[in-house]
Every structure is written in C-alpha cells, then in structure tokens.
Amino acid sequence: MNTMQWILVTVGAGIIALYFLKLRRTPREVPSTYLWLRSMEDYHVNSLFQRLRRNLLLLLQLLVLGLLFSSFYPLTCTTQRSSGLRYVFLIDHSASMRATDVQPSRLQQAKQLAHDLVDQMTHQQDAAMVIAFSDQAQIMTPFTRVRSQIKNAIHSIQPTESSTSLREALAVASGLANPASSAEDSDPSVMAAELYIFSDGGFEDVEDFALGNLNPHFITVGESSKNLGIVTLSSRISDDNPDQLQVFTRIQNFDRHQTSCSQHSASDSRKNTACGCQPVNTYVELFAGQERRLQDAGQVTLLPGQSQGLTFDIPIQERETLQLKLDVEDDLSTDNVAWLAVNPPKTARVLRIGPNDNPFLDHALTTVAATRIAHLETQPRSFLNLPEYPQRIHSGLYDLIIYDRCAPDTMPASNTWILGRLPPVEGLTLQGMAAWPVVLDGDSRHPLMHYVSVENIEIRELARVTLPAGARRLIQTDQGPALFLSVREGYHDLVMTFDLVHNGQVVRGGWQAKQSFPVFVYNVLRELGKGGESRIRNTIQTGEVVQFHADRPYPEITILPPKGDPLSLQPTSQGDYLFQETSHTGTYEIVWPDQTPPDHFVVNLFDPNESKTEPRSEMAIGFERVQTASVTKPVRQELWRLFLLLAIVLLIFEWFVYRRRVAYS
C-alpha cells in the first residue's frame, strides 16, 4: 500500500477507536435496573459485534470512509476486457478559432464543450486523450482516466495564428486507435475510440483517410461568418519609377453570401436592399516602420463574397517593414492586419580563377547590371596551389566560383562554373575532342538560358563527354553537349566543354563576341550566385519554414519574433538558415552578429480557410460524412458525491449534537 492508502486505513481505524473513546456514557438514575439488566443479559453476548452492528452512526461513518476510499482508489478487478470507453478530443486552436462571434471566443467555447463532455464520462474506466491541432497536431495528454488531468490538458490549450490541418491530428488519433496493418500481433492497448472533433470546420475535407476504429463526432463551434480579411500583400519596384515601391493587396469579404449579391456592385444600394446583401465599408491603412508611420490609405466597399485589390505607391527604402491594417470590427481580427518586409537584394559573392586573357568574360562580369548583383574577386590560376585555397573554397565564402580554363582537384562548397575543363565529378568522362562542332539547340526553358540565343556560335574545339547522372544539357551540338548543368550535394556545377580562348587568342566568332554572352553571364550570376534576389521570400504563412542566406557565414544569428523571447539560429551545412518558429503573425527581425543592419521577414495568415469563418455543418473524412453533433447526451449522473457530502454534513451535525449533550449532561 502506498502512503495515501495507509492514511485512509489509519483514519478508518481511528474512527472506530474514537467511537469507543466517544462512549463516555451519560449517567442516569432510574427506578430500578432490574429489568434493564435482564434485557441486557443476552445482549452482552458478542457485545462488541452487536454494538458495531446496531450502531447506525458508526456504520455511517465507516460507509463515508469507504466512499472516500473508493473515490481515491476505485475498486477494480481484473477481467478479460475493460468496459470503459475511450475518447479522443481533437480541439482546433487555429487562427479561425480566435473568432469572437461566440463569447468569449470559439476556442473557449470548444474547450468548455470538451470540458462538459469530460463531466459526462460516467464510467470509471473511461479514458480520454486530448489533441490540439492547427497546422500541426500536439498531444496535450495521452490516454488517461484521471479527469483532472484531462481537464487541465483542455484548459492549457492556447489559441494560435496558424492554419488548420486536420489530417495530422487524425493521423495521431488513428495511430492510437487503429492497429498497424502489418503488425502480426495486435497491440492490446489499441482499441476503438470515440473521436470528438471540436472545430469551426476551417479546413479542407480529408478525403483519403480511413477512420478505422474511430467513431467520429463533429462538434461545430461558431455561429456567424462576418469577417473581412487581407488575402494577399506583396510589393515590387515600380516599372515607371525605380524610386517607388508598389504595394499590392487584396481584401475579401468572407461573409456568407447569396448568388444574387455577386450580380451587382456594392454601390447599388437599391439592389443590395432588395436581395438582402449588406455591403461592408472599411478603410485600409498602410503603415511603415516600428513607429507606424502612415504611408497611405484607401477605402473598400465589399458585398459578401466580393474581393477587391488595392495598390499603394510609396517611396522606396532600402530596409523597411510595412503594416497593412483594416479599420473594421469583425469576428476575426487576426486577418485584419498583414505585414510586408523590404530588404536590400542579395549580392552574389563570386570568385574567378584563371588567366586574365579573356577580356570578354571580364567585361561580362563587370557590366553595370552584373556589378549590381555580384561582387567579383579575381585570382590567377596559381591561386589553386596556395595553401589558403582549400580553406577559402570550403568555408562557404563564395556563392559561385568560376574556373576559367582550370579545374579544382576537389569540388568546392559552392556552385561552380567551369570553362574549358572538366571537373572531377563522378560520372563525367572525356571521350575525345571534336573540332568545329555545329551548335544545334539551347534549352531556353532553363533560367540560365533565358533571353540567350545560341545561333551562330562558333566552337573551335569541343570535348566530347559522357554526362554524369542527372545532368541537364543546356547547349547541344552535333558532337555532344557544349554546356550542361550537373547537381552535386546541393550545389550546381555548370560546365562548358569548349574554350572561349584558344592558344591565347580569342576564338573568332566565338560565343563571347555575341550579345547573348553577357546575358548568359548575368543569368549565371543571378541563378548560381543567387545575386539580386531577395534573401527571404516575400510572403510566408504561419507554420511555414523560412530559409534565407547570409552575406557571410555567421556561426549563429538571432531572430527577434513579434512575441516571445529572442531565438538563436545556426546555419545548415549549406550555409543557409532554416527557421521554423513561425507560429505568430508579424515582423521577425534577423539580427546579424556584426554591424550589418538587421533584416526582416514577415509572417502572415493569408489563409482563406481560416478567414472564412462560416461554421460548417458537416465534413468528410474518407468516405464518411460526419454531421454536426451535440455534446449533450442523456447520461446517468453520479450522485454519490452528493450523498457523500450529505453524509459528512450529517456526521458533523451528529458530532455537534453529541458534544452538546455531553456538555449539558
């Protein structure tokens, strides 16, 4: 027995002992004890037993103790199967559950409904598991029979700003209720369960899913669908004015709409009144910076189901964070705000190794457009022999290394462009040389070949090769590929199998003399050097993983999320940074360890399923359609607690009366 059981047993023995101690009999004078003594003669036989048997109060006290004991340690016996049920509570805590159409919020109501359901679990053997789900599922408590633990797990669910994915939650629940098909021995802990899904239905149907032993019940939370939301927010530099940033957004009215509403405009009040469509008018405000400087504002009037785009032109800044806000009061406030980050474009770090007798290549690498997106470092071929060379090419310092008529012994930790030589790539073998091959075609679909024409290119000598597996031909000749791209452990190697310079002389009519060559070099700097593009994607939804590069390989950087403590981040083996904690909408600040100004990225909801707050009446899981059910069901309520309370009150009253009688006697 454990400590608690010892305590209860001791209390029981104490009650009996106190009962006898309490028997301080009241003296009373009577005319004669003659008949009383005769009455007691046979009564004295087994007097202890009879006294215990006949004393209702003692029996009541022991009964109360027994009830108390059984409440802590229900009497059980081992049988072949348990008669209790198993419940799985899936509680949606996605962004749409923050809607306040039911007070205080949909999530709070869902938690209360689940709480009520726990109260209706009358059987002692009933067990329940609580899973909170948004874009990912989280087990709040595994199967337990302890009601307080279940309720605490329900209570601890907090709202998120994430989208909804029911599939993952179903997979978790199913794993505990359905035995694996390949399992030879069925797991005895796997058994059928009642699956209660508390949600507003802001998710796609899960068509290809087998419920198996799960018996689903869909508890819909929410009443109305009054909601306006920002569905997109993006920007780009104005084509007309490079000093202007154009910000694009789209606002949608997600209210439940009728078909007739979409047949006329929001300003046609007569038709709106006739068909019962109620337009919503709101201001849209664009702020900049943390101090929320108002940049521009607009106004939209939307009928239910309608959406409208807005464009703002604002002065461009090198680094800026923008916030778009709808001045409207609706059920869901999370999608009334969106953020946008403007960061300077990334500069490609390019190392060129080789002789400097190719002015065409030098010119192509130093055009105005190229210098805007790339920082070029030139080294002679002898650099390959320097002791610092291996360290520098493997440290991630360069995004792109150009080997002009030379090749590395080992491939560097970066993308490469190798001209006139073959790199030590597995599967790449030289078959021989071919003079004056005829260029047949170029792969214009590949980004490297955009706007690049390969007509009339003269190639003096071509190395005939067999390509490594997965290589893509970009320029094809009649003698084999002249340009191909192979993939190596996350890096790309661009190989030209011909020289632009032959015996110190530029090949006449060669590619370097064509207009397409600087375009091609610019494409290489953009695609392989990652130059000119934003470090970070413009639009990131909650729950998505953010991937970005740094100008330098910092061992650790810091992320300041909109809520919570700063987070440290280490680079991956490729020098990228992966950030997963994007559960909150807002602006995230990337703090570099050196003096580099911080960059930003933003996380927005931008999920029509979340913004569409109209609760669903049914959902599909696999082939089964689940209708909205009610939590309340006729159940037998346990009244023993009430009786226990009454018994305790009775005992206290009895003790009080006894004390008074002893005091007065």
Added chain:
Amino acid sequence: MSETTRGLLSPSFLNRLEQLELVSRKVFLGQMRGERRSPRQGISVEFSDYRNYVPGDDLRFIDWNIYGRLDRLFLKLFLEEEDLHVYLLLDTSQSMAFGDPEKLHYAKQIAAALGYIGLTRSDRVIIESVAGDSSLKMPPLRGKQQGLQMLEFLELLQTGGGTSLAQSLRDFSVRNSGRGIVVLISDLMDKDGYESGLRYLLAKQMDIYVIHLLSQEELNPDYQGDLRLVDSEDGDIAEITVNKPLVDRYKNHLKAYCDDIKNYCIRRGIFYLLTDNHIPMEKLILEYLRQRRLVR
C-alpha cells in the same frame, strides 16, 4: 381536613367515595361490631338459624311463635355485623420517587381513597409503609372522623431505602394477627422477587389485593444515546446503548414480568391490578377497582 386532602383527594371525590364500600371476598371475624356480616352470630337484623334453648340463653331471642305452634323453645340466631380489617401497605422505597406525579404520591392517593372508604364504613383501617428496614405504621383507625389522622400519616411518608418485600411482608404478617383485606401498592421492583413476600400474606389467609404501580418512564422509556443507568435503590450499574431493539427487548421483559406476577396472583386467589401514574384517580377507583369488585 379539606386543606390536607387537597393534595391527595378532592372534596368532590371524597363525597363520591362515601357512597362506596370495600368488598371482601371472604368473611372475617371482626373485633368490634361493625357494618358488615360476621361469621360470628349475634345481634343484628339478619336471621341466620335456630337452635334449641338451653338454660342461660337470653330470653329475648326465644322465638315465641314457634313455641306457640310446636310448644318447644327455640332460640333465633342472628348474624353478627362486625368491622373489617383493611390493611393498606405502601411501598416507600426509593424507586417510588420516580414519575410525574411521583409513584409514591399516586400510591398515597390510592391509599387515601381506599382508607377513606374503609373509615366511612367503620372498617378498621391500618396503613403501613413497606420499605426495607424502616417502616412507618399507622395505628388502626376507625370511623370517618379519623380520616384526617389517616391523611396526616400519609403525608408523613417519604421515599427512601431499598425494597425488600419478603422481609417487610413477613414482619407485617407476624405483627398483625387479624385477618382482613390487604392492599399492597408497590412497583414490585424487588430483585429478590415478590413471591416470598406474598406467600406470607397468603399464609395469613388474607384477602390480598396487589396494585402494581409503574410510572410512564418505566412503561415507555424515552432514553437516548449511550447511558450508564444507576439503580436508585442499590446503585447497581447497567451500561446500555439505547436503540430500538434494546427498548423492544426491555418492553418484552417488562410485559413478561407483569404477566408472571399476574399469573402468580391469579393462581393463588390474589387480586392483581397493573396501573400507572397517569391514570386519573377517579377512573382507577370508580372504574377499575369497581370492575374488579374491590369496591362497590
């Protein structure tokens, strides 16, 4: 007298008692000429028998009519009317101090009523207390005018001591040779038994009446809880936990005890009446005792 009797009997009740007389189922020899038949023949108006005249007889009792018809002298015999001995024995043990009204007070009322009837009918009324070693005895009273003295004696009686019926009734039997009516008023709560005491009275061939007086507290005890019962007479202890089964068991024993006494009395020609202190005195005397023909 009215002031003294106010505590025991009301004047109106006394007036009604004057119409009654005590009835003995036996005819006893009296000591003085009274108002009831006597086995002794003598002067009265009630003819009994004839006998031959012998010299020396009183010539006034010769039946001259028979002498004229038969020419022989016969003497008319008449039943003598003599007084009756009425002994009223009151249990004054400590157990008689219980009840509301006290059992002793109720016993005094019975004794007063019966004694007054006796005095009214010129019976010889003797009242004694029956209580252990010390007992009070009232000198024989006769005649209505001595009712005050009887009541004063009753006022003197106090409860105290234990009950020893055997010893008390043996003393009484030894001390009183005259036969008559004996009315014992007691709760009969004697742990040594009541039989031996009554046997002494039976031996005296007295006309015995036992009025078994109990209080409501004894008939229907309303005790509750865990009690230590202390005997009022000998201090004996009985520890009980009152519950319905125990109370039922007590009542069964009480009923059996009373039935035993009743059977004992019936088999030996003893009049037995069980009463309690809540029965009105008028009802007891004028109904119950009349029905049982102790009075008429």
